[in-house]
Amino acid sequence: METRKLIFAALAGSLLAFGCNRAESPKEVQKDVADAQQDAAEQTSEAREEVASSYGEGQEQVAENQYDLAVTEAEGTHKVAIEACEAMSGSEQEACKARADEELAAAKQRAETLKPQ
Numbered sequence: 001m002e003t004r005k006l007i008f009a010a011l012a013g014s015l016l017a018f019g020c021n022r023a024e025s026p027k028e029v030q031k032d033v034a035d036a037q038q039d040a041a042e043q044t045s046e047a048r049e050e051v052a053s054s055y056g057e058g059q060e061q062v063a064e065n066q067y068d069l070a071v072t073e074a075e076g077t078h079k080v081a082i083e084a085c086e087a088m089s090g091s092e093q094e095a096c097k098a099r100a101d102e103e104l105a106a107a108k109q110r111a112e113t114l115k116p117q
Helices: 002-019 026-054 059-085 090-112
Strands: none
Touching: 026 059, 059 090
8 A cells, every 4th residue: 555655656746847847838828928927017017106106205115115116027027937938848948947037036136226224
């Protein structure tokens, strides 16, 4: 009984591992990218409204909201890029996702300069 469980777990794990880097269909990728773009646009719009409404509340609040906006934009761009990477497979997909992660980290680092001291 234990052997069966181990075999099943090994098979399930290998299916997950190999399935993670498989390319999605172009139609599916297109839909996922469009959904990610729409979600990013909505979140960015909300963050911009926060920045606009914070004028008059003091420089620190404006700076904090500008930081939040920069992070929101970076995360939205990252989400779209990751979805676009799904069109690739194998090491190409891994490299694409790694690039997107690096760009997100760099954008967040740039956003840190906007944070109030």
